[in-house]
Structure formats: C-alpha cells, structure tokens
Amino acid sequence: MRLLRVGPHGAERPAVLDPDGSLFDLTGITTDIDGAFLSGDGLERTRDALAAGTLPRLADEPRRVGAPVARPGKIVCVGLNYADHAAESGAEPPAEPVIFFKASNTLVGPDDEVLIPRGSTKTDYEVELAVVIGRTARYLDSPDEAAGVIAGYSTCNDVSEREFQLERGGQWVKGKSCETFNPMGPWLVTPDEVGDPQDLALRTWVNGELVQDGHSGNMIFGVHHIVWYLSRFMVLDPGDVINTGTPAGVALGRPGQPYLRPGDVMEVEVGGLGRQRQTLGAA
Structure with a gap:
C-alpha cells in the first residue's frame, strides 16, 4: 500500500493511494498516520477496507502532500x-x-x-x-x-x-x-x-x-x-x-x-x- 497525508500544513488528513491512482480517505479508520496507527491494526484495517471498496474517495483536485508520517519521536x-x-x-x-x-x-x-x-x-x-x-x-x-x-x-x-x-x-x-x-x-x-x-x-x-x-x-x-x-x-x-x-x-x-x-x-x-x-x- 501507499499511504500519504494530504492537506494544509498542520491539518493533513490520512489517505491511501490504490494501484490505479485513486486516492481514498482514511479518516474513518485513523486520525493520522502516526505511531499508534502503524503499531496497531491500522494497516490491516486499511488493506481490508481498500479491498472491500468501503473507503470514501477523495475528489481529484490539486492538493498539498505532507510528510507521510506524523510526529516521529525521532x-x-x-x-x-x-x-x-x-x-x-x-x-x-x-x-x-x-x-x-x-x-x-x-x-x-x-x-x-x-x-x-x-x-x-x-x-x-x-x-x-x-x-x-x-x-x-x-x-x-x-x-x-x-x-x-x-x-x-x-x-x-x-x-x-x-x-x-x-x-x-x-x-x-x-x-x-x-x-x-x-x-x-x-x-x-x-x-x-x-x-x-x-x-x-x-x-x-x-x-x-x-x-x-x-x-x-x-x-x-x-x-x-x-x-x-x-x-x-x-x-x-x-x-x-x-x-x-x-x-x-x-x-x-x-x-x-x-x-x-x-x-x-x-x-x-x-x-x-x-x-x-x-x-x-x-x-
């Protein structure tokens, strides 16, 4: 999977990019792509939701891409x-x-x-x-x-x-x-x-x-x-x-x-x- 964070600096939202280039919103699964998401069941839930087609699609529009992981400890x-x-x-x-x-x-x-x-x-x-x-x-x-x-x-x-x-x-x-x-x-x-x-x-x-x-x-x-x-x-x-x-x-x-x-x-x-x-x- 390809995970990313999109939106203005400090207000990015988590998203996933599917193989055909469509972007889907992950805010129903997690508030951000951070340590808690990565260490829990977030990746598994994202993979399952993407396969099931239950994630809302984000509109195709120009948007800033942030760093793909939020607030690393180091x-x-x-x-x-x-x-x-x-x-x-x-x-x-x-x-x-x-x-x-x-x-x-x-x-x-x-x-x-x-x-x-x-x-x-x-x-x-x-x-x-x-x-x-x-x-x-x-x-x-x-x-x-x-x-x-x-x-x-x-x-x-x-x-x-x-x-x-x-x-x-x-x-x-x-x-x-x-x-x-x-x-x-x-x-x-x-x-x-x-x-x-x-x-x-x-x-x-x-x-x-x-x-x-x-x-x-x-x-x-x-x-x-x-x-x-x-x-x-x-x-x-x-x-x-x-x-x-x-x-x-x-x-x-x-x-x-x-x-x-x-x-x-x-x-x-x-x-x-x-x-x-x-x-x-x-x-």
Whole structure:
C-alpha cells in the first residue's frame, strides 16, 4: 500500500493511494498516520477496507502532500553509509554505522519549500531511503528480526549545511537540523510492495542536472543491519524514521558543483517510492 497525508500544513488528513491512482480517505479508520496507527491494526484495517471498496474517495483536485508520517519521536540518520560517498567526503568507510540525529520538526512534505539557513554558504542535498518503524524494537537478536518491525519505506532528502556540520565544532546535528531540512514522501510504502530494500535506485537532480545516481545495494550497512544495530543502543518506537545514507554526488564531493542557492530546484527519487521536488528559499 501507499499511504500519504494530504492537506494544509498542520491539518493533513490520512489517505491511501490504490494501484490505479485513486486516492481514498482514511479518516474513518485513523486520525493520522502516526505511531499508534502503524503499531496497531491500522494497516490491516486499511488493506481490508481498500479491498472491500468501503473507503470514501477523495475528489481529484490539486492538493498539498505532507510528510507521510506524523510526529516521529525521532529521526535517526546513518552517515557515510555508501563507500563512494565516504570517499568523496574524504573519510574511510566506517567499521560500524555512524549515527546522528535530526530534529523531528525538520520534517516537511515532499514538495514543500526548503529554506537555506541564515548565514549559510554550503547548503547541500542528499537523496536517501527512509525506513519507518512500525513495532517497538529493543535489543533485537539479529538483523533477521528487523523486517518484522518495519512499517514501510519512503523517499527522503537529508538536506545538510556543510559549514555548520563540519567547520563549526564538529557537531553534525547543527548542520542537519535546520528548519525544513528533511523533506519526506510522497508516500509511505509498505514492505510487501517494496520488495528488497537493497534493490532500489536513488537519484537527485539540481536545476535539471542529474547529480546523484546510486543504488541501495551499495550500502555498506543494509537496512536490516541498521535497524538491528540501532536497537542495541536505543529503543526504536513506532513512527520513528531512519535515514539510511546517501550515495556519491553531493556538492561537498563534486569539485566545481555549486552549493544550493535561493531559487534552485531539487528533485529526488527512490525507485518505487516516489519523487520529490523542492524550490529553495531564504530563511
């Protein structure tokens, strides 16, 4: 299934997109797509209602799409998780996953404006495969258990300010948590529709130029390993989001590639999970 949230910022309504592209209202099943919905019987009830044809259809009209999951307790990120990106960043491939956090209120819709922070000179793009947790994960015994706690997958753009991240005291969170720095969506796609999460293409365009062209099969640490690994250090709660790293091609690693400026347009996609388009503005 493809779940999404549509409507004005702060007043999104939950919906599901069926295979023929029709959009159906889920407000009779849940008030939102959040941890409570994902950890309960919400997915099963949605699947049954969609099959039975009992969901009200939303009219075909232009509407804003919000991030597909509401109010995540945390956004956990994995850095340097593609060898080609580690190399372009001047870093050795890590022996264990490199973990950092983004503020949960960085989350915006897939086509919302992204704001360049005040004083920024090095705002950068990063297409990523995002994982959404659907069951509490605590001390998983092995990566094999990870599949059972994943509610679905989504496209994410881990926007980063490189000076704040790397030149202002070594605190990555400062370069990752600026407002609007985590566009996500358009959909939360359930695992049965995604198939193998290590067989997905990841691409980014800036002003129409293809700048990232990667594949999730090239992750140093795969999705299931990451979820298992994180569960050894923290409790993962339903609704939590995990950004799993970016392939090569970011401005940081491309000599002559300019950093983002107001008016630039970013487009990012993960195969089967949908495409985003953001225009850059000034904070």
